[in-house]
Amino acid sequence: MTQNQQMSRKDFFHRLGNLTAGAAALSLFPWLEGCTAERERETRGEQARLGVIGTGSRGMFHLAHLIQDPSARIVALCDDYAPHLDEAAALFPDARRYSDYRRLLEDREVDGVVICTPLSLHASMTVEAIRAGKHVFCEKAMAHTQEGLEQMYRCWKESDRVLMIGQQRHYDPKYIKAMELVHGGAVGQVVGIRNYWYRNNDWRRPVPSPELERRINWRLYHEYSCGLMTELACHQLANGSWAMGGLQPEGVCGTGSIQYWKDGREVFDNVSVVYQYPNGVHMTFDSIISNKHFGMGEQILGTEGTIDLVRGILYYEKSPAKSGIRQLLEQIEQGVLSNAAFAGTSWATEDASTDAGIRFADNVTVNDGASSVGAAGDGSRELIHAFCLAVISGKQPGQIVDEAYWATLLALRGDQASRERKYLTI
Amino acid sequence: MKDTLITARRKRQEILCFGICFAAAVLINLGAILYFGTPWYELFTQIGYTLVIAVVLYFVTVLVRLVIHWFRKA
Numbered sequence: 416m417t418q419n420q421q422m423s424r425k426d427f428f429h430r431l432g433n434l435t436a437g438a439a440a441l442s443l444f445p446w447l448e449g450c451t452a453e454r455e456r457e458t459r460g461e462q463a464r465l466g467v468i469g470t471g472s473r474g475m476f477h478l479a480h481l482i483q484d485p486s487a488r489i490v491a492l493c494d495d496y497a498p499h500l501d502e503a504a505a506l507f508p509d510a511r512r513y514s515d516y517r518r519l520l521e522d523r524e525v526d527g528v529v530i531c532t533p534l535s536l537h538a539s540m541t542v543e544a545i546r547a548g549k550h551v552f553c554e555k556a557m558a559h560t561q562e563g564l565e566q567m568y569r570c571w572k573e574s575d576r577v578l579m580i581g582q583q584r585h586y587d588p589k590y591i592k593a594m595e596l597v598h599g600g601a602v603g604q605v606v607g608i609r610n611y612w613y614r615n616n617d618w619r620r621p622v623p624s625p626e627l628e629r630r631i632n633w634r635l636y637h638e639y640s641c642g643l644m645t646e647l648a649c650h651q652l653a654n655g656s657w658a659m660g661g662l663q664p665e666g667v668c669g670t671g672s673i674q675y676w677k678d679g680r681e682v683f684d685n686v687s688v689v690y691q692y693p694n695g696v697h698m699t700f701d702s703i704i705s706n707k708h709f710g711m712g713e714q715i716l717g718t719e720g721t722i723d724l725v726r727g728i729l730y731y732e733k734s735p736a737k738s739g740i741r742q743l744l745e746q747i748e749q750g751v752l753s754n755a756a757f758a759g760t761s762w763a764t765e766d767a768s769t770d771a772g773i774r775f776a777d778n779v780t781v782n783d784g785a786s787s788v789g790a791a792g793d794g795s796r797e798l799i800h801a802f803c804l805a806v807i808s809g810k811q812p813g814q815i816v817d818e819a820y821w822a823t824l825l826a827l828r829g830d831q832a833s834r835e836r837k838y839l840t841i
Numbered sequence: 842m843k844d845t846l847i848t849a850r851r852k853r854q855e856i857l858c859f860g861i862c863f864a865a866a867v868l869i870n871l872g873a874i875l876y877f878g879t880p881w882y883e884l885f886t887q888i889g890y891t892l893v894i895a896v897v898l899y900f901v902t903v904l905v906r907l908v909i910h911w912f913r914k915a
Contacts, residue, residue: 738883739873740890 445813538563587794589776602717642682727776
Protein backbone atom coordinates (compact mmCIF):
# COMPACT_ATOMS: atom_id res chain seq x y z
CA MET A 416 0.00 0.00 0.00
CA THR A 417 1.39 3.39 -0.91
CA GLN A 418 0.86 6.61 0.93
CA ASN A 419 -2.08 8.80 -0.17
CA GLN A 420 -3.69 5.90 -1.92
CA GLN A 421 -6.60 5.17 0.33
CA MET A 422 -8.44 8.40 0.74
CA SER A 423 -9.16 11.19 -1.66
CA ARG A 424 -9.45 14.85 -0.74
CA LYS A 425 -13.05 14.65 -1.84
CA ASP A 426 -13.72 12.14 0.90
CA PHE A 427 -12.21 14.47 3.47
CA PHE A 428 -14.17 17.39 2.07
CA HIS A 429 -17.35 15.44 2.46
CA ARG A 430 -16.75 14.46 6.07
CA LEU A 431 -15.28 17.75 7.19
CA GLY A 432 -17.66 19.87 5.14
CA ASN A 433 -20.48 18.33 7.10
CA LEU A 434 -18.78 19.32 10.32
CA THR A 435 -18.19 22.90 9.38
CA ALA A 436 -21.33 23.66 7.46
CA GLY A 437 -22.52 26.63 9.49
CA ALA A 438 -21.02 29.84 10.74
CA ALA A 439 -22.79 29.12 14.02
CA ALA A 440 -20.78 25.91 14.39
CA LEU A 441 -17.55 27.81 13.77
CA SER A 442 -18.34 30.41 16.40
CA LEU A 443 -19.17 27.68 18.93
CA PHE A 444 -16.24 25.47 17.96
CA PRO A 445 -13.48 27.76 16.65
CA TRP A 446 -11.02 24.90 16.18
CA LEU A 447 -13.07 23.72 13.20
CA GLU A 448 -11.79 26.74 11.27
CA GLY A 449 -8.72 24.63 10.77
CA CYS A 450 -10.52 22.17 8.51
CA THR A 451 -13.00 24.20 6.50
CA ALA A 452 -13.37 23.79 2.73
CA GLU A 453 -11.59 27.15 2.42
CA ARG A 454 -8.58 25.84 4.34
CA GLU A 455 -8.63 22.70 2.21
CA ARG A 456 -8.48 24.83 -0.96
CA GLU A 457 -5.72 26.97 0.51
CA THR A 458 -3.52 23.94 1.19
CA ARG A 459 -4.39 21.87 -1.86
CA GLY A 460 -1.42 20.11 -3.43
CA GLU A 461 0.81 20.66 -0.40
CA GLN A 462 1.95 18.15 2.17
CA ALA A 463 2.93 18.38 5.82
CA ARG A 464 6.28 16.65 6.37
CA LEU A 465 5.83 14.80 9.61
CA GLY A 466 7.91 12.86 12.07
CA VAL A 467 6.21 10.45 14.44
CA ILE A 468 7.74 10.02 17.88
CA GLY A 469 6.45 6.86 19.53
CA THR A 470 5.32 4.14 17.17
CA GLY A 471 3.52 1.93 19.66
CA SER A 472 -0.19 1.18 19.48
CA ARG A 473 -1.46 4.77 19.47
CA GLY A 474 1.32 5.89 17.12
CA MET A 475 0.37 3.12 14.69
CA PHE A 476 -3.27 4.15 14.99
CA HIS A 477 -2.38 7.66 13.80
CA LEU A 478 -0.03 6.30 11.13
CA ALA A 479 -2.91 4.20 9.77
CA HIS A 480 -4.81 7.48 9.21
CA LEU A 481 -1.81 9.43 7.97
CA ILE A 482 -0.94 6.83 5.35
CA GLN A 483 -4.32 7.53 3.77
CA ASP A 484 -4.15 11.31 4.10
CA PRO A 485 -3.06 13.12 0.94
CA SER A 486 -1.93 16.13 2.96
CA ALA A 487 0.58 14.14 5.03
CA ARG A 488 4.02 12.77 4.25
CA ILE A 489 5.82 10.73 6.87
CA VAL A 490 9.51 11.60 6.60
CA ALA A 491 10.79 10.38 9.96
CA LEU A 492 9.97 7.81 12.60
CA CYS A 493 11.31 7.49 16.11
CA ASP A 494 11.03 4.96 18.89
CA ASP A 495 13.52 3.65 21.39
CA TYR A 496 11.83 0.25 21.33
CA ALA A 497 13.11 -1.45 18.17
CA PRO A 498 10.17 -3.85 17.51
CA HIS A 499 7.74 -0.89 17.38
CA LEU A 500 10.04 1.13 15.16
CA ASP A 501 10.52 -1.81 12.77
CA GLU A 502 6.76 -2.28 12.51
CA ALA A 503 6.22 1.36 11.56
CA ALA A 504 9.22 1.44 9.21
CA ALA A 505 7.75 -1.48 7.29
CA LEU A 506 4.83 0.80 6.39
CA PHE A 507 7.04 3.79 5.55
CA PRO A 508 10.28 2.39 4.10
CA ASP A 509 11.40 5.83 2.85
CA ALA A 510 11.11 7.49 6.26
CA ARG A 511 14.31 8.10 8.22
CA ARG A 512 14.54 6.10 11.43
CA TYR A 513 15.64 7.46 14.80
CA SER A 514 15.95 5.91 18.22
CA ASP A 515 16.54 9.30 19.92
CA TYR A 516 13.81 11.92 19.46
CA ARG A 517 16.36 14.74 19.78
CA ARG A 518 17.95 13.61 16.53
CA LEU A 519 14.54 13.67 14.89
CA LEU A 520 14.00 17.22 16.15
CA GLU A 521 17.26 18.24 14.46
CA ASP A 522 15.97 16.89 11.13
CA ARG A 523 15.39 19.97 8.94
CA GLU A 524 12.98 18.16 6.69
CA VAL A 525 10.50 17.63 9.51
CA ASP A 526 7.85 20.39 9.70
CA GLY A 527 5.77 18.85 12.45
CA VAL A 528 5.94 16.02 14.96
CA VAL A 529 3.28 13.64 16.23
CA ILE A 530 4.09 12.66 19.81
CA CYS A 531 2.56 9.34 20.94
CA THR A 532 4.79 8.49 23.87
CA PRO A 533 3.94 7.67 27.50
CA LEU A 534 2.24 10.57 29.29
CA SER A 535 5.21 11.47 31.46
CA LEU A 536 7.19 12.43 28.33
CA HIS A 537 4.56 14.63 26.68
CA ALA A 538 5.45 17.96 28.27
CA SER A 539 9.23 17.80 27.91
CA MET A 540 9.09 16.47 24.34
CA THR A 541 6.54 19.06 23.28
CA VAL A 542 8.55 21.90 24.78
CA GLU A 543 11.72 20.70 23.08
CA ALA A 544 9.94 20.23 19.77
CA ILE A 545 8.42 23.73 19.84
CA ARG A 546 11.80 25.20 20.75
CA ALA A 547 13.28 23.28 17.81
CA GLY A 548 10.77 25.09 15.58
CA LYS A 549 8.45 22.14 14.97
CA HIS A 550 4.68 22.16 14.94
CA VAL A 551 3.40 19.61 17.44
CA PHE A 552 0.54 17.16 17.69
CA CYS A 553 0.71 15.55 21.11
CA GLU A 554 -1.47 12.78 22.39
CA LYS A 555 -3.72 13.52 25.32
CA ALA A 556 -3.44 14.10 28.23
CA MET A 557 -1.16 17.11 27.80
CA ALA A 558 1.04 16.42 30.79
CA HIS A 559 1.67 14.15 33.74
CA THR A 560 1.96 16.98 36.26
CA GLN A 561 0.47 20.43 36.68
CA GLU A 562 3.95 21.98 36.42
CA GLY A 563 4.52 20.18 33.12
CA LEU A 564 1.14 21.32 31.90
CA GLU A 565 1.82 24.97 32.70
CA GLN A 566 5.27 24.80 31.13
CA MET A 567 3.91 23.21 27.97
CA TYR A 568 1.08 25.75 27.67
CA ARG A 569 3.37 28.73 28.29
CA CYS A 570 5.96 27.51 25.82
CA TRP A 571 3.33 27.14 23.10
CA LYS A 572 1.74 30.50 23.93
CA GLU A 573 5.06 32.29 23.56
CA SER A 574 5.80 30.61 20.23
CA ASP A 575 4.31 30.90 16.76
CA ARG A 576 4.10 27.14 16.34
CA VAL A 577 0.95 25.01 16.00
CA LEU A 578 0.03 22.78 18.93
CA MET A 579 -2.79 20.28 18.84
CA ILE A 580 -3.71 17.67 21.42
CA GLY A 581 -5.33 14.29 20.80
CA GLN A 582 -8.78 15.17 22.13
CA GLN A 583 -10.53 13.60 19.17
CA ARG A 584 -14.07 14.19 20.44
CA HIS A 585 -13.69 17.82 19.36
CA TYR A 586 -13.63 16.58 15.75
CA ASP A 587 -16.21 13.83 16.09
CA PRO A 588 -19.34 14.80 14.08
CA LYS A 589 -21.75 13.35 16.63
CA TYR A 590 -20.19 15.30 19.51
CA ILE A 591 -20.23 18.49 17.46
CA LYS A 592 -23.88 17.97 16.59
CA ALA A 593 -24.67 17.14 20.23
CA MET A 594 -22.99 20.30 21.46
CA GLU A 595 -24.84 22.35 18.86
CA LEU A 596 -28.06 20.92 20.31
CA VAL A 597 -26.97 21.68 23.88
CA HIS A 598 -26.00 25.26 23.03
CA GLY A 599 -29.20 25.64 21.01
CA GLY A 600 -31.24 24.88 24.13
CA ALA A 601 -32.49 21.42 23.14
CA VAL A 602 -32.02 20.07 26.67
CA GLY A 603 -32.97 23.29 28.45
CA GLN A 604 -30.74 24.39 31.29
CA VAL A 605 -27.81 22.03 31.86
CA VAL A 606 -28.18 20.64 35.38
CA GLY A 607 -25.69 17.77 35.38
CA ILE A 608 -22.96 16.03 33.41
CA ARG A 609 -22.49 12.33 33.89
CA ASN A 610 -19.53 10.35 32.59
CA TYR A 611 -18.68 6.72 33.17
CA TRP A 612 -16.33 4.20 31.63
CA TYR A 613 -16.58 0.54 32.57
CA ARG A 614 -14.37 -2.21 31.20
CA ASN A 615 -13.58 -5.71 32.22
CA ASN A 616 -9.95 -6.24 31.40
CA ASP A 617 -6.67 -5.79 33.20
CA TRP A 618 -5.55 -2.94 30.90
CA ARG A 619 -2.27 -4.75 30.34
CA ARG A 620 -0.26 -5.26 27.20
CA PRO A 621 1.80 -8.43 26.64
CA VAL A 622 5.38 -8.01 27.84
CA PRO A 623 8.11 -10.01 26.03
CA SER A 624 10.48 -9.89 29.01
CA PRO A 625 10.00 -8.72 32.63
CA GLU A 626 12.40 -5.76 32.42
CA LEU A 627 10.09 -4.18 29.83
CA GLU A 628 7.06 -4.28 32.13
CA ARG A 629 7.10 -0.61 33.17
CA ARG A 630 7.97 0.62 29.69
CA ILE A 631 5.17 -1.27 27.97
CA ASN A 632 2.55 -1.12 30.72
CA TRP A 633 3.41 2.45 31.64
CA ARG A 634 -0.31 3.28 32.14
CA LEU A 635 -0.26 1.22 35.35
CA TYR A 636 2.50 3.16 37.13
CA HIS A 637 2.42 6.59 38.77
CA GLU A 638 5.86 7.40 37.44
CA TYR A 639 4.39 7.57 33.94
CA SER A 640 0.65 8.01 34.22
CA CYS A 641 -2.29 8.97 36.42
CA GLY A 642 -4.17 5.86 35.32
CA LEU A 643 -7.88 6.06 34.63
CA MET A 644 -7.98 9.82 35.14
CA THR A 645 -5.48 10.80 32.46
CA GLU A 646 -6.06 7.88 30.09
CA LEU A 647 -9.88 7.73 30.12
CA ALA A 648 -11.44 10.57 32.12
CA CYS A 649 -9.45 13.22 30.27
CA HIS A 650 -11.54 12.56 27.14
CA GLN A 651 -14.84 12.73 28.95
CA LEU A 652 -14.05 15.71 31.18
CA ALA A 653 -13.52 17.83 28.07
CA ASN A 654 -17.26 17.46 27.43
CA GLY A 655 -17.96 19.45 30.58
CA SER A 656 -16.35 22.71 29.55
CA TRP A 657 -17.71 22.21 26.05
CA ALA A 658 -21.29 21.81 27.29
CA MET A 659 -20.97 24.56 29.92
CA GLY A 660 -19.79 27.08 27.35
CA GLY A 661 -16.29 27.41 28.76
CA LEU A 662 -17.31 27.59 32.43
CA GLN A 663 -14.89 25.48 34.46
CA PRO A 664 -15.36 23.61 37.76
CA GLU A 665 -14.21 25.34 40.92
CA GLY A 666 -13.61 22.20 42.95
CA VAL A 667 -13.32 18.42 42.89
CA CYS A 668 -13.56 15.55 45.33
CA GLY A 669 -13.12 11.87 44.72
CA THR A 670 -11.91 8.50 45.79
CA GLY A 671 -10.44 5.38 44.25
CA SER A 672 -8.74 2.10 45.05
CA ILE A 673 -7.14 -1.01 43.70
CA GLN A 674 -9.87 -3.48 44.55
CA TYR A 675 -9.57 -6.23 41.95
CA TRP A 676 -6.46 -6.07 39.74
CA LYS A 677 -3.91 -6.53 42.53
CA ASP A 678 -1.10 -7.36 40.13
CA GLY A 679 1.53 -4.87 41.21
CA ARG A 680 0.00 -1.89 39.48
CA GLU A 681 0.13 1.45 41.23
CA VAL A 682 -2.83 3.27 39.70
CA PHE A 683 -6.42 2.71 40.78
CA ASP A 684 -8.61 0.14 39.04
CA ASN A 685 -11.75 2.05 40.06
CA VAL A 686 -12.38 5.73 40.71
CA SER A 687 -15.31 8.04 41.42
CA VAL A 688 -14.81 11.75 41.05
CA VAL A 689 -17.23 14.68 41.34
CA TYR A 690 -16.52 18.17 39.98
CA GLN A 691 -18.51 21.20 41.08
CA TYR A 692 -19.14 24.21 38.85
CA PRO A 693 -19.62 27.71 40.28
CA ASN A 694 -23.32 27.60 39.31
CA GLY A 695 -23.86 24.43 41.35
CA VAL A 696 -23.84 21.95 38.48
CA HIS A 697 -21.94 18.73 39.12
CA MET A 698 -19.98 16.63 36.67
CA THR A 699 -19.18 13.06 37.64
CA PHE A 700 -16.68 10.53 36.36
CA ASP A 701 -16.96 6.95 37.45
CA SER A 702 -14.82 4.07 36.23
CA ILE A 703 -14.41 0.41 37.07
CA ILE A 704 -12.28 -1.96 35.00
CA SER A 705 -13.59 -5.22 36.43
CA ASN A 706 -17.17 -4.96 35.15
CA LYS A 707 -18.21 -3.79 31.71
CA HIS A 708 -21.98 -4.17 31.81
CA PHE A 709 -22.77 -0.47 31.34
CA GLY A 710 -19.88 0.21 28.94
CA MET A 711 -19.12 3.87 28.52
CA GLY A 712 -21.42 6.84 28.77
CA GLU A 713 -21.26 10.61 28.47
CA GLN A 714 -24.51 12.37 29.20
CA ILE A 715 -25.56 16.00 29.35
CA LEU A 716 -28.57 16.27 31.63
CA GLY A 717 -30.88 19.24 31.12
CA THR A 718 -34.22 20.40 32.47
CA GLU A 719 -35.88 19.61 29.12
CA GLY A 720 -33.92 16.63 27.95
CA THR A 721 -30.83 14.44 28.03
CA ILE A 722 -28.18 13.93 25.40
CA ASP A 723 -26.33 10.64 25.16
CA LEU A 724 -23.14 11.83 23.50
CA VAL A 725 -21.66 8.40 22.91
CA ARG A 726 -24.66 7.00 21.10
CA GLY A 727 -25.86 10.22 19.49
CA ILE A 728 -29.35 10.21 21.00
CA LEU A 729 -31.48 13.04 22.38
CA TYR A 730 -34.16 12.15 24.93
CA TYR A 731 -36.88 14.59 25.94
CA GLU A 732 -38.05 14.75 29.54
CA LYS A 733 -41.69 15.02 28.49
CA SER A 734 -43.19 12.80 25.85
CA PRO A 735 -45.05 14.60 23.05
CA ALA A 736 -48.65 15.45 24.09
CA LYS A 737 -51.14 12.66 23.43
CA SER A 738 -54.46 13.20 21.71
CA GLY A 739 -57.61 13.63 23.82
CA ILE A 740 -59.06 10.29 22.78
CA ARG A 741 -55.83 8.46 23.67
CA GLN A 742 -55.72 10.12 27.07
CA LEU A 743 -59.35 9.12 27.64
CA LEU A 744 -58.71 5.49 26.66
CA GLU A 745 -55.61 5.35 28.88
CA GLN A 746 -57.60 6.73 31.82
CA ILE A 747 -60.29 4.08 31.28
CA GLU A 748 -57.60 1.39 31.09
CA GLN A 749 -55.91 2.64 34.27
CA GLY A 750 -59.30 2.82 35.99
CA VAL A 751 -60.02 -0.80 35.13
CA LEU A 752 -56.61 -2.04 36.23
CA SER A 753 -56.56 -0.02 39.46
CA ASN A 754 -59.72 -1.82 40.57
CA ALA A 755 -58.10 -5.20 40.07
CA ALA A 756 -57.17 -7.10 43.21
CA PHE A 757 -53.45 -7.28 42.41
CA ALA A 758 -53.04 -3.50 42.06
CA GLY A 759 -52.72 -0.84 44.71
CA THR A 760 -49.04 -0.67 45.57
CA SER A 761 -48.14 2.66 47.09
CA TRP A 762 -44.48 2.54 46.01
CA ALA A 763 -42.89 1.55 42.74
CA THR A 764 -39.33 1.50 41.45
CA GLU A 765 -38.62 4.71 39.58
CA ASP A 766 -37.51 3.16 36.36
CA ALA A 767 -35.53 5.03 33.73
CA SER A 768 -37.55 6.68 31.03
CA THR A 769 -38.57 4.29 28.27
CA ASP A 770 -38.53 7.10 25.71
CA ALA A 771 -36.79 5.77 22.60
CA GLY A 772 -35.21 9.17 21.97
CA ILE A 773 -34.26 10.83 18.72
CA ARG A 774 -31.09 9.69 17.00
CA PHE A 775 -29.22 12.74 15.72
CA ALA A 776 -26.09 11.04 14.41
CA ASP A 777 -25.69 8.25 11.89
CA ASN A 778 -23.18 5.42 11.75
CA VAL A 779 -22.40 5.61 15.45
CA THR A 780 -19.64 3.27 16.57
CA VAL A 781 -19.08 2.73 20.25
CA ASN A 782 -15.81 1.36 21.58
CA ASP A 783 -16.61 -1.86 23.44
CA GLY A 784 -13.75 -1.30 25.84
CA ALA A 785 -11.60 -4.12 24.49
CA SER A 786 -9.39 -1.66 22.64
CA SER A 787 -7.44 0.95 24.50
CA VAL A 788 -6.12 2.44 21.28
CA GLY A 789 -9.10 4.05 19.60
CA ALA A 790 -12.30 3.39 17.73
CA ALA A 791 -13.15 3.87 14.08
CA GLY A 792 -15.04 7.06 13.31
CA ASP A 793 -14.24 8.70 16.66
CA GLY A 794 -12.86 11.92 15.19
CA SER A 795 -9.19 10.84 15.29
CA ARG A 796 -8.88 10.86 11.51
CA GLU A 797 -10.35 14.36 11.22
CA LEU A 798 -8.19 15.58 14.08
CA ILE A 799 -4.90 14.40 12.59
CA HIS A 800 -5.95 15.73 9.19
CA ALA A 801 -6.68 19.13 10.76
CA PHE A 802 -3.16 19.01 12.19
CA CYS A 803 -1.72 18.39 8.72
CA LEU A 804 -3.61 21.40 7.36
CA ALA A 805 -2.44 23.50 10.30
CA VAL A 806 1.18 22.50 9.66
CA ILE A 807 0.89 23.42 5.98
CA SER A 808 -0.86 26.74 6.61
CA GLY A 809 0.97 27.54 9.84
CA LYS A 810 -2.37 28.60 11.34
CA GLN A 811 -3.27 27.48 14.84
CA PRO A 812 -6.86 26.18 15.15
CA GLY A 813 -8.63 28.34 17.74
CA GLN A 814 -9.24 27.41 21.38
CA ILE A 815 -8.26 23.76 20.96
CA VAL A 816 -5.22 23.99 23.25
CA ASP A 817 -7.27 25.74 25.95
CA GLU A 818 -9.87 22.95 25.79
CA ALA A 819 -7.14 20.34 26.15
CA TYR A 820 -5.44 22.34 28.91
CA TRP A 821 -8.62 22.31 30.98
CA ALA A 822 -9.34 18.64 30.30
CA THR A 823 -5.84 17.76 31.50
CA LEU A 824 -6.01 20.05 34.51
CA LEU A 825 -9.34 18.53 35.56
CA ALA A 826 -7.96 15.01 35.13
CA LEU A 827 -4.84 15.81 37.17
CA ARG A 828 -6.78 17.52 39.96
CA GLY A 829 -9.32 14.67 39.95
CA ASP A 830 -6.49 12.17 40.31
CA GLN A 831 -4.97 14.15 43.16
CA ALA A 832 -8.36 14.47 44.91
CA SER A 833 -9.04 10.74 44.63
CA ARG A 834 -5.59 9.81 45.92
CA GLU A 835 -5.71 12.30 48.81
CA ARG A 836 -9.46 11.78 49.33
CA LYS A 837 -9.98 15.50 49.70
CA TYR A 838 -12.02 18.32 48.23
CA LEU A 839 -9.61 20.39 46.17
CA THR A 840 -10.20 23.76 44.57
CA ILE A 841 -9.28 24.08 40.92
CA MET B 842 -74.98 -25.34 4.28
CA LYS B 843 -78.07 -23.41 3.32
CA ASP B 844 -78.26 -19.98 1.64
CA THR B 845 -78.85 -16.99 3.91
CA LEU B 846 -81.08 -14.15 2.81
CA ILE B 847 -80.37 -10.68 4.18
CA THR B 848 -83.33 -8.48 3.43
CA ALA B 849 -83.01 -4.86 2.29
CA ARG B 850 -84.78 -3.82 5.49
CA ARG B 851 -82.20 -5.63 7.61
CA LYS B 852 -79.37 -3.99 5.67
CA ARG B 853 -80.86 -0.53 6.23
CA GLN B 854 -81.31 -1.38 9.93
CA GLU B 855 -77.66 -2.45 10.31
CA ILE B 856 -76.34 0.59 8.43
CA LEU B 857 -78.45 2.83 10.64
CA CYS B 858 -77.21 1.00 13.73
CA PHE B 859 -73.55 1.40 12.68
CA GLY B 860 -74.22 5.06 11.83
CA ILE B 861 -75.54 5.64 15.35
CA CYS B 862 -72.48 3.87 16.79
CA PHE B 863 -70.17 6.03 14.64
CA ALA B 864 -71.97 9.19 15.75
CA ALA B 865 -71.58 8.06 19.35
CA ALA B 866 -67.86 7.50 18.79
CA VAL B 867 -67.52 10.98 17.28
CA LEU B 868 -69.28 12.38 20.34
CA ILE B 869 -66.86 10.51 22.61
CA ASN B 870 -63.92 11.99 20.67
CA LEU B 871 -65.52 15.44 20.89
CA GLY B 872 -66.01 15.00 24.63
CA ALA B 873 -62.37 13.96 25.04
CA ILE B 874 -61.21 17.01 23.05
CA LEU B 875 -63.28 19.31 25.27
CA TYR B 876 -62.29 17.57 28.50
CA PHE B 877 -58.54 17.43 27.82
CA GLY B 878 -58.40 20.73 25.93
CA THR B 879 -56.71 19.21 22.89
CA PRO B 880 -56.90 20.70 19.37
CA TRP B 881 -60.12 20.56 17.33
CA TYR B 882 -58.38 19.00 14.35
CA GLU B 883 -58.26 15.75 16.35
CA LEU B 884 -61.85 15.26 15.17
CA PHE B 885 -60.23 14.31 11.85
CA THR B 886 -56.72 13.20 12.78
CA GLN B 887 -58.01 10.69 15.36
CA ILE B 888 -60.54 9.20 12.94
CA GLY B 889 -58.81 5.82 13.31
CA TYR B 890 -59.60 5.70 17.04
CA THR B 891 -63.17 6.89 16.27
CA LEU B 892 -63.70 4.08 13.78
CA VAL B 893 -62.32 1.47 16.18
CA ILE B 894 -64.67 2.72 18.95
CA ALA B 895 -67.60 2.69 16.47
CA VAL B 896 -66.87 -0.92 15.51
CA VAL B 897 -66.59 -1.94 19.18
CA LEU B 898 -69.93 -0.23 19.97
CA TYR B 899 -71.55 -1.89 16.95
CA PHE B 900 -70.42 -5.34 18.11
CA VAL B 901 -71.76 -4.57 21.57
CA THR B 902 -75.18 -3.76 20.02
CA VAL B 903 -75.00 -6.98 17.98
CA LEU B 904 -74.29 -8.93 21.16
CA VAL B 905 -77.15 -7.25 23.05
CA ARG B 906 -79.58 -7.89 20.18
CA LEU B 907 -78.52 -11.54 19.96
CA VAL B 908 -79.11 -12.03 23.68
CA ILE B 909 -82.56 -10.39 23.41
CA HIS B 910 -83.34 -12.57 20.38
CA TRP B 911 -82.36 -15.79 22.25
CA PHE B 912 -84.49 -14.79 25.27
CA ARG B 913 -87.53 -14.11 23.06
CA LYS B 914 -87.03 -17.41 21.26
CA ALA B 915 -86.75 -19.32 24.51
